Amino acid sequence: MKLQKSFVMAVALALALPLAYADDSTNYVNGGIGDEGMARMHSIANEYPLHIIFSEGKDGAFLADIPVTILDRHHKAVVELPDAGPLLYVRLPKGKYTVNAEHHGVKQSRNVTLDGKHAKSLIMHWASTSQEQE
Secondary structure, three states: OOOOHHHHHHHHHHOOOOEEEEOOOOEEEEEOOHHHHHHHHHHHHHHOOEEEEEEEOOOOEEOOOEEEEEEOOOOOEEEEEEEEOOEEEEEOOOEEEEEEEEEOOEEEEEEEEEOOOOOEEEEEEEOOOHHHHO
16 A cells, blocks of 8 residues: 555654655655754665755754755756755665755755765755844
8 A cells, every 4th residue: 555645744743753755766765853853864874875964054053844856867857855854865876966955045056976886965055044144
């Protein structure tokens, strides 16, 4: 029986678990809020070749609810999330990808090549937000 994505998300949130999702071509976990969530994410990090961390400001505060799109080399979206972070771990086949994210209207894009052997980490960091500048 295939579970509805919204049901899986509700259970994950209720149990403070990382949000996991899988289909035929994509597998990811998204979470890391709080000490327990961060510990759970770190415990499964070795299973995912792409680690994305979202942060902001001079203190490097973690961010959540970041819209993210990961494109393959043909510019086809292989992952689209409206609310990623603070940690997003993705299992994708080896290849070249572009990660696009946005926070408070500021867009960032990073290219990454997965070789199928080594994990890659991307830090998507925004220097400051309008709240910090006030």
